Amino acid sequence: MNYQTVIGLEVHLQLKTKTKAFCGCAIDFGKAPNSGTCPVCLGFPGTLPVYNKEALNSAIKVALAFNCQIQEHTKFDRKNYFYPDLPKNYQISQFDLPLSRNGHLIIFDQEHQPKRIGITRIHLEEDAGKLIHEADSSLVDFNRTGIPLLEIVSEPDLNSPQEAFDYLSSLKSILEYLDVSDCDMEKGSLRCDANISLRPQGAKELGVKTELKNMNSFKGVKDALTFEVKRQTELLQAGQNWQQETRLWDVQKGITVSMRSKEGAKDYRYFPDPDLAVFIINTPMISKIKAGLPELPQEKMRRFMRDYSLSEPDAKILVSSKNDARFAEDCINRYPGKDKKNIVNWLIGPLLSEANSRKLELHELDLDKNELINLIGFVQRQEISLLSAKTILTRMIDSRKSAQTLITEGNLLQISDTAQLEQVIAAVIRENEKSVADFKAGKTNALMFLVGQVMKKSAGKANPKVVTDLIKRRLV
Template identity: 40%
Template sequence: MSEYTAVIGLETHIQLNTRTKAFCSCKADSWNEPPNSSICPVCTGQPGALPSPNAEMIHKAVLLCLAVHAEVNQVSFFDRKNYLYADMPGGYQVTQNDQPIGLGGYLDVEMDNGRMVRVRIDNLHMEEDAGKTRNENGIRLIDFNRSGIPLVEMVTKPDLHSADEAAAYLIRLRRLIRWIGVSEGNMEKAQLRCDANVSVAPAGSGKPGRKCEIKNINSIDAVRKAIVSEIERQTRELEAGHEVEQWTIEWDNDARELRKMRSKENAVDYRFFREPNLMPVVLSQEQIEAWHEELPELPWVRKQRFITDYKLPVYDAGILTTERDLSDYFEETLNFYGGDPKRVSNWMMNEILRLVNESGTSASGLNIRPRDLAEIIQMVDSGTITAAVGKDLIDLVQQSGKAPSRIAAEKNLTVVSDEGIIRGICEKVVSSNPKEAEAFRAGKETLLGWFTGQVMRETKGKADAKLVGKILKSMLTGR
């Protein structure tokens, strides 16, 4: 394989999370709605229906352009891409052809080993989605709920060279679009999907091979598998002395294999022309700059800041900046807490991430707020509660929404440091476990930890662990 190199370009479709569709007032997010419940004459392509562009779509498309350093065109146009397909009843798709909203730009992708790959962007254009067809008992059904949903198609230059790089690019892009709030980027809901252009040529030949296009890849896993098998297929052809034919290929998600759709010889001519019912999109420089101001600190910038300013390990900084509201949660907690950032990071990564996973919401959706978490860490620091109780308290705050100090008082969770009480419990534990006590005296000193555990269990984790250790040791050794 090493004497061949692969060149890959990706065309990614990003569903913008607007309230309404691209050119009508139908609800855009109709994932859970019954088929054809969110449609109108505009998004079903009825003759004479007049579209009007969604301002939120343009705003979010521009935010995305700015986030990838693309140049925003102050004047861009909508065009008709003509083709006949059952899920496109007007006979055309509204898209942007020769003068799209964004040109150029790049996304820097970090590979697992830390290597950076700069992926240049050719253009970003707005377009509407098509409907969805489905076969049922030999009948073809069409659902137009998706029809007219606003998309941005982001087209890269052929700067990727392996399936892993393509997957890393998509993961990075997904993180970005979620972070800046323009898309949910959920691949299972087809909010993010891509076509891959793959060509393989002998290494060092200097000229690219003939490219094949893989359509409609809808998961990170499928991106990897589809590209790997296409690189293998083209390499086999070249090794057998054949020329690679220019194909359009479809990734079959059920069969988990590639399927040829058509040869490029019968490629479609889309006969693009300006959409006569839509005005050009005209943006002032002031407007673009104002939107630029809105753009939040990007995840990789924030990650670096966490490493530099808070001295967090690279691993922690990476985890805490996977989602924007998780990293906001961290910084808010740190502001309330005022102590060592690494300490907050530990509680976040162990306890808050656990709650996020368990509850299926994001950090901002949790009942326990940054102020509560900061208070709990402070209570542990000051010795008011043990770390074990602190963990329980996090769950109790999450369940009840009450303040940590109130729960600690109500449930009597503060540390037991009364020597008399602890000594009594230690005596009970030692006397009811004579065999272990004997083993300890015979030299099995690791049993001290076990005894401490028993006492902590008796006190439901509330005993001052240091004091317990001290009392047990003197009790067991008789010194």
């Protein structure tokens, strides 16, 4: 039987404000333990929390960017439970009147087809402290307690681990454009839990779900889900039943392990926090924040396609990171002429591979953009080969020398001089009788081989177009 995978993701996002959600303690990572606390975030009796204006602003931005409806009346509730990382014995969160609901974001599948993923709700809450478990005790650091968090809950609209990965990438890309969070899973500023179940293809009812925790990268989320699809498929095929449970991803072993926690539904006894007044978020306030939103990745993608005649896949690559998009657009604008295809090919080809091999992002390349454009000009005028140009690009990034200097230093000017090339071609034809015969018998690959040989003999300096013409003329 075939099964359909059903996944929903729950993302917790730390907002990048200067101070905590309900008190003025500065948020500063890497600070000594318990050096960023005060009576409010330590939960002392008699203290009064007051919410951070900037955090509310950021949260509304996020809600709008994900196309959510903003709740006009929204309030904070107390979620009650005992755990040592929670000094008040309740977390300030939102229950029945969350900041926003009914949003969505668009992901693209391998064939670049869009898919709409629903967002159930985005609500405000606060982070808990950090626990370090030792042999016979647990140590608590309350620096993180009270950092403003957003919880972003997706609908169970994701149908494969890859879609979950694409959802997270798209989410992160939008959040980076908004500049409201560091979105770093390894540092814990973005955390993701996943709910996954399988059901027979076409079934209406959902299967028994598993909640996955402890993933600390997008790849980890994808790997954990992939493992879980396999595990649940095997259980279903063996006709086994199982209970809803929480499983932890073990990245070393590449498996999920049952948490075996005490059963019984959680009883959080939510109730409105009497210490915090309601928020009334009216239309003028929303309009003002909406007007201040930056251009988001998908708008930018459409604009790149429209203004620079980019293909959708190319535009998508260039807009996925805000800084890369800025870098790319700067290059495109500097590039002369209306046809931008050339500079775009350089950006998503040689430049991106330079960045990848240096483990940098595109915008982090130490490169004079005007020199890049000069370099492309040399190729356009067929004064150097594309191959040489790629070598020069590498050297340019290493040395910051000009294209002209590097071409001279490397003696890389392309040979288009027929007389000079004829000698090399004659030698290659002499030495490769079989390929010559193959070409005459109609094998086009043989021609490419012969051109390659000439390129090799000329240390990459022969003009391949001229060489191809000359060989053809000789052999046809």
